[in-house]
Amino acid sequence: MKKIKKILIANRGEIAVRVIRTCKDLGIRTVSVYSEIDQNLPHVRLADEAYCIGRATPAESYLNKQKIIDIALKAQVDAIHPGYGFLSENSEFSKMVQDAGIIFIGPPPEAIEKMGDKISARRLVSAASIPVVPGTDAPVMDLNQAIEFGRKYGYPILLKAAGGGGGKGMRIVKMESELTSALRSAQSEAQTAFGDNRIYIEKYLENPRHIEFQILCDSYGNGIHLGERECSIQRRHQKIIEESPSVIMTPELRDKMGRAAVKAALSANYRNAGTIEFLVDKQSNFYFLEMNTRLQVEHPVTEMVTQIDIVKEQINIAEGNPLSYSQSQINFRGHAIECRIYAEDYENNFLPSIGKIKKLKSAAGAFIREDRGVDEGNEISVYYDPMISKLIAWGETRDIALKRMQRALEEYKLAGIKTNINACKWILNHKKFVEGDFDTHFIENYYNPEIIKNKRDEIIEAIAIISTIYLNNQKASYDHTIKNKDVSKWKSKKLEYFR
Numbered sequence: 272m273k274k275i276k277k278i279l280i281a282n283r284g285e286i287a288v289r290v291i292r293t294c295k296d297l298g299i300r301t302v303s304v305y306s307e308i309d310q311n312l313p314h315v316r317l318a319d320e321a322y323c324i325g326r327a328t329p330a331e332s333y334l335n336k337q338k339i340i341d342i343a344l345k346a347q348v349d350a351i352h353p354g355y356g357f358l359s360e361n362s363e364f365s366k367m368v369q370d371a372g373i374i375f376i377g378p379p380p381e382a383i384e385k386m387g388d389k390i391s392a393r394r395l396v397s398a399a400s401i402p403v404v405p406g407t408d409a410p411v412m413d414l415n416q417a418i419e420f421g422r423k424y425g426y427p428i429l430l431k432a433a434g435g436g437g438g439k440g441m442r443i444v445k446m447e448s449e450l451t452s453a454l455r456s457a458q459s460e461a462q463t464a465f466g467d468n469r470i471y472i473e474k475y476l477e478n479p480r481h482i483e484f485q486i487l488c489d490s491y492g493n494g495i496h497l498g499e500r501e502c503s504i505q506r507r508h509q510k511i512i513e514e515s516p517s518v519i520m521t522p523e524l525r526d527k528m529g530r531a532a533v534k535a536a537l538s539a540n541y542r543n544a545g546t547i548e549f550l551v552d553k554q555s556n557f558y559f560l561e562m563n564t565r566l567q568v569e570h571p572v573t574e575m576v577t578q579i580d581i582v583k584e585q586i587n588i589a590e591g592n593p594l595s596y597s598q599s600q601i602n603f604r605g606h607a608i609e610c611r612i613y614a615e616d617y618e619n620n621f622l623p624s625i626g627k628i629k630k631l632k633s634a635a636g637a638f639i640r641e642d643r644g645v646d647e648g649n650e651i652s653v654y655y656d657p658m659i660s661k662l663i664a665w666g667e668t669r670d671i672a673l674k675r676m677q678r679a680l681e682e683y684k685l686a687g688i689k690t691n692i693n694a695c696k697w698i699l700n701h702k703k704f705v706e707g708d709f710d711t712h713f714i715e716n717y718y719n720p721e722i723i724k725n726k727r728d729e730i731i732e733a734i735a736i737i738s739t740i741y742l743n744n745q746k747a748s749y750d751h752t753i754k755n756k757d758v759s760k761w762k763s764k765k766l767e768y769f770r
């Protein structure tokens with residue numbers, strides 16, 4: 272057991288700020304690293320010390336393992352927190368940190384490896400009698416094996432990359448005739464993306480929900496879960512809105528899935544915070560999908576409903592202490608929802624919107640949390656993820672949380688870059704979303720930028736009508752009937768589209 276007094280955060284932006292904040296709360300000193308273009312970011316300003324580690328390209332900065340470890344040694348930190356992305360799921364880095372005599376605030380390299388290989392993860396958890404989607408338990412080496420699988424389980428089937436995760440190298444195959452070319456292209460894409468062409472096959476679940484469980488494991492083989500996060504609202508594997516609890520959850524199902532999640536993690540001798548992803552079908556059958564061996568972007572919704580600071584628990588576990596809570600001490604209260612605000616053009620296929628944030632007026636108020644790693648004046652560049660901010664709202668009920676989120680999004684103003692804020696408002700207002708009736712295909716099924724564009728045009732038209740009336744009024748040729756009709760039209764539009 273070693274008291275951690277100083278931590279290097281091997282990351283940038285909002286997650287670096289998030290970790291620094293808990294360190295400050297705990298009286299732990301902080302060291303930031305930054306690339307040449309990041310020197311004006313909040314994570315540099317907020318840390319006790321900060322070191323430039325190279326050029327903007329991730330390979331030359333936030334992925335430069337040896338350089339980061341050299342700085343950690345020079346700054347005499349006790350531990351390194353990797354955040355998410357970058358080196359967070361890199362077993363070699365976890366090993367290098369350990370070998371340098373520094374604590375890695377995350378799982379041991381062996382656990383990262385076991386769960387990083389999706390075939391080995393499937394095999395492990397399936398051996399622990401956790402349901403997995405019917406699939407192959409070894410890579411598919413030739414076409415005949417794939418054909419055999421398709422004939423046995425029926426189509427559609429899904430080709431997945433063993434080295435993958437997050438949807439890269441995946442191919443849905445609807446019939447046998449598509450199999451040859453799908454397998455070939457999946458293999459070559461996997462080779463390019465992960466340097467590993469191994470493909471495995473699963474039966475394709477058509478309309479699942481994506482629900483994940485937050486788990487915590489200590490060094491003594493104890494594990495607990497902190498409930499679920501509903502992550503079905505995503506676009507091309509990028510999550511946009513997450514919430515906890517999921518509207519489909521019951522205490523019984525949570526208990527069952529939570530136990531399975533803990534068991535899955537312990538089957539890999541997991542330690543620290545992690546997430547078990549499940550697909551859930553309409554009958555509430557659940558299937559293990561994969562494990563994320565890191566702190567996740569959406570962890571705040573869990574913090575809001577459990578009142579547990581997950582980064583604090585990560586540090587506690589990394590110090591070698593037993594878990595600070597038993598499962599029966601975990602209580603869930605209310606409902607939390609997170610919107611990821613991205614620098615993206617929601618009217619133009621969500622293309623990243625690069626540039627300087629000229630103005631930023633954020634949202635606040637009771638039960639609103641914002642995790643953000645950029646300020647007014649900072650730049651969104653092509654080098655990193657274009658996420659600007661995470662807005663999180665809590666309420667005693669889902670309805671209250673949704674209304675608070677709408678209000679917060681209404682307050683939020685940015686200039687200089689385009690954002691997905693209007694798309695978030697649109698989702699939160701959608702009948703199906705409000706009713707909780709959605710799956711992973713929500714955005715592709717319902718989102719149509721033309722709808723939002725047209726609504727905006729209608730509003731411009733309404734403003735034009737009102738302006739005309741106003742001008743006419745000034746000219747003293749004022750018609751009450753037109754005014755009342757058009758003003759109420761304008762008002763109802765505004766309420767309908769921008770609330």
Ligand code: MV4
Pocket residue numbers: 404429436437438473474475476477479481502503505508550560561711
């Ligand atoms: C699936 C699936 C349906 N059936 N596996 C996508 C990312 C990767 N983690 C696994 N993914 C999926 N695996 C089977 N057997 C559907 C998806 C999937 C998905 C999963 C979670 C969240 C969003 C998704 C969007 C499309 C497809």
